[in-house]
Amino acid sequence: DVKVTQSSRYLVKRTGEKVFLECVQDMDHENMFWYRQDPGLGLRLIYFSYDVKMKEKGDIPEGYSVSREKKERFSLILESASTNQTSMYLCASNSPEAFFGQGTRLTVV
């Protein structure tokens, strides 16, 4: 069974903390993505990667960075968490079927 796994389902962090969201896929997909989902705004692309060590900015990259050291793992980093980064974060991989992880609901207090 194909799988995209996000390391945490729920996270609560303090303003200013450095936050790591991890995503692992077991399908040997080249492409991986990070989205955030907010009510009324749909899914917005933060960053994506089409190969190891390759990354591209999506539509809303400000305040985020990413790391793709291995093909199966794509990490999203919030350098200094802020309350406006409270959201549901979704990781995906595709080739061409696109599968999503279960999501991480991050609350920044």
Added chain:
Amino acid sequence: GEDVEQSLFLSVREGDSSVINCTYTDSSSTYLYWYKQEPGAGLQLLTYIFSNMDMKQDQRLTVLLNKKDKHLSLRIADTQTGDSAIYFCAESTGTASKLTFGTGTRLQVTL
């Protein structure tokens, strides 16, 4: 650039067919997808269609693609209460098959 639009809400009676519509702007789309999201859950891939196809059927689901009008639809036959969810269409474009999503259509199934 890419833009994907959907209506926000659809209500149907149990047993009827549901048709959820989507329009997109990028003519270079390679694949188009339909996802289902239930409350508190991630996105479940329902089906996808290659951009050179007109139709794809999978059990109760039928996807129709009108490439000329850049219009995609998802028909759910014999809609059940368990089909109540938000449905997202998405297109993939570019070398990395970047996915762009619509805002989602909330399907409400009434008895």
